[in-house]
Amino acid sequence: MSVLSDPGTECLAELAALLGGRMTQNAAIRERHGTDESFHPTAAPDAVVFPRTTEEVAEIVRICARHGTPVIPYGTGTSLEGHIAALRGGISIDLGQMDRILRVGAEDMDCTVEAGVTRKQLNAYLRDTGLFFPIDPGADASLGGMTATRASGTNAVRYGTMRENVLGVTAVLASGKIVHTARRARKSSAGYDLTRLFVGSEGTLGVITEVTLRLYPQPEAVAAGVCPFQDMEGAVNAVITTIQMGLPVARIELLDEVQLASVNRYAGFDYKVAPTLFLEFHGTDAWVKEQSERFGEIARDFGGGPFRWATEQEERSALWDARHKAWYANQALKPGSRGWATDVCVPISRLAECILETKLDIEESGLVAPLVGHVGDGNFHLSILVNPDDPEELERAEALNDRLVRRALAMDGTCTGEHGVGYGKMGYLREELPDAVPVMAAIKRALDPQGIMNPGKIVPSEP
Amino acid sequence: MSVLSDPGTECLAELAALLGGRMTQNAAIRERHGTDESFHPTAAPDAVVFPRTTEEVAEIVRICARHGTPVIPYGTGTSLEGHIAALRGGISIDLGQMDRILRVGAEDMDCTVEAGVTRKQLNAYLRDTGLFFPIDPGADASLGGMTATRASGTNAVRYGTMRENVLGVTAVLASGKIVHTARRARKSSAGYDLTRLFVGSEGTLGVITEVTLRLYPQPEAVAAGVCPFQDMEGAVNAVITTIQMGLPVARIELLDEVQLASVNRYAGFDYKVAPTLFLEFHGTDAWVKEQSERFGEIARDFGGGPFRWATEQEERSALWDARHKAWYANQALKPGSRGWATDVCVPISRLAECILETKLDIEESGLVAPLVGHVGDGNFHLSILVNPDDPEELERAEALNDRLVRRALAMDGTCTGEHGVGYGKMGYLREELPDAVPVMAAIKRALDPQGIMNPGKIVPSEP
Structure with missing residues (x-):
């Protein structure tokens, strides 16, 4: 069956009957839901819906499936490769109202959240539990969106990406059926790894509505530091040596001199304008001290220094805030x-x-x-x-x-x-993994034979 | 097309023409290739082949596909849920002659090996590089088999399982096509995670012929210890507290008093017969000392002690040897x-x-x-x-x-x-993930429409 680019009045009427005021065709809202933070042009959906439960999402997808109408999941709209563009029209499913933290298992160091919960919301909620969720892509993205795009960010060098930290998902398939990909055991050899298949699937295999995440103990001691280098080569070689020596850095971020100047100007800092590493160590006091000193020796060998160390929370926050402002600072540049x-x-x-x-x-x-x-x-x-x-x-x-x-x-x-791939990097994906893309396409067709799930992203939707 | 239980003389003749003496119908060899280390009855294949290259495996699968003959990959035969049983006859592909270590990237801390390389062979090869591969399921299994069954073992608490440590695979699909699932970047958001789909697929989606693995720096200091507890509850609660406090144990193994007595008798040890934890810490001298002391405090709180610490390589080897002998010790019990x-x-x-x-x-x-x-x-x-x-x-x-x-x-x-699931736990898999199994079956059908890849394992092969 071919995909209609016009969802048709019948489909919209059925969605309106289901959702009432939680479906809209307002032009400004549609426009916003077809625009990400990238340079890709806006492609607005025909309507936006705001479900509150997994069951509602399932019902929405069933309605769309009956009418062959595309479905595009929407988190916070911070993606960067056109992931949310409604290339063939259809319905944007905004998961923002599914923002409940369903369960925190302090003993098991895990939690289950609805897809619309953002990472900052989760960490604010966790503050008093002694636990935190480390994955930090910069933007305050939704955890469903971070799962769908296999997000990572500054902490990945220590804690892994969403791939390593999503323990299971609940998703709505193209058929409108609901799937739970895993139980709560920390590891399992029970069948195909559907969790990892949904992580990074960018809405093309289903709509992720709930995720179970791994949490970590808040580190006892944290030390952050900024270290300028004489040249880019020295900075990069210091990083390589740090990793190869197995120093357990929690973050190790490089800013080139252009980026550093941009951040300085935007945030009012006075860091030396040079290729610079921002680092963080997590552990006990003694451990953090030992590892920081080891890094210091490596940096000196490669023309790095002097450091500015920040062990106080406030100072560290300012430092990472500066790093996270890079994107916005650049617009001002x-x-x-x-x-x-x-x-x-x-x-x-x-x-x-x-x-x-x-x-x-x-x-x-x-x-x-x-x-x-x-x-x-x-x-x-x-x-x-x-x-x-x-x-x-x-x-x-x-x-x-x-x-x-x-x-x-x-x-x-x-x-x-x-x-991620979105539609901006589909051509490059084929160059990167030429014999794997047909396998991805076969999986796509098996799970979404009509091609209604976020069509035109990652792999072609058509047979 | 239905699967023939008799591979037919034509299929065997074509395989013989391709492989000469590297195809056999010898009864003892067939028997051995249909027998794992479990209690599941032997189900011998009709023939066993010994390919030497990925291309040869592809040619074997193409021949079998033409004749609708089942294909069962074989590593070292140490699986435990009937994974290698030729339930519907067919050809056992023994990857043991594909035992070359193709590449070690010391700088990138990764390597690429053929599927038949065993974990001990790899670690012996790595000894002088300062790197090691940590996943240790006990048996000296092949790395292809460990990938196919998503193996883990004693080190998983620190280093993860095969899921976290396989960076990419080369596999032969049911069509005889060869697929490479990933490039060598440490992380990627490029498309569906086919690597993780093959990890744990138990030969039902393809024959894994090469794997790229993550390596780790050999720890500077290692401390291992044995700690008996007054009762099982104390031992388990000490483990839970250790994990929750974020102590980075590299191994933390429990043996109940029956198992401990069995190991003592088999290996000539004199450990106290009690619920006992075997532990290991990896790091620097100071770190290992600090963490060991912290564990000591936790253990005391739960009725554990006294420890026997082993920091010398020889002593540690004896200790873990005792742990690994558990399986064989029990047969003697x-x-x-x-x-x-x-x-x-x-x-x-x-x-x-x-x-x-x-x-x-x-x-x-x-x-x-x-x-x-x-x-x-x-x-x-x-x-x-x-x-x-x-x-x-x-x-x-x-x-x-x-x-x-x-x-x-x-x-x-x-x-x-x-x-893993093999055929021993297929019923339980359906109970565990009732709405996920149909999705797994849809993927299986999409990639193996004839149902020739290790049929009768994980999910039913028939539509």
């Missing part, structure tokens, strides 16, 4: 511009080479493109600042992105370390 | 018996309750069934010693296993923490 965000990830042995070549490429392109990276994983980002009304500049940005991705692929890396 | 091995995994908050109820159940059953567990994950095993010629005893063992699994499921646990 070139007024009127927007950031074309892209990320790649390479084997860490190739990281220095990849970053240095990319820096040269940026310089030659004449573009402004601050570089920031979760370099402990070999992952880094460009935020290419472009004037949205300048087609020539847009073209140059696209070409720079293209060269970046191909450079990473040539180094046996991936076209995206954490932003 | 009741001469003429064989062990009916089973494992479950529950949320750690329910672990004490689950173990205590199970101990009582064993006592009431009149059976001998030593208990041993990777308790840091909530995972434990029974090895029910049965006389294979006593149908009444077999029936009692089956009933004990049944009650154990149902107890774990009632506590929101899983029917298998690490042994």
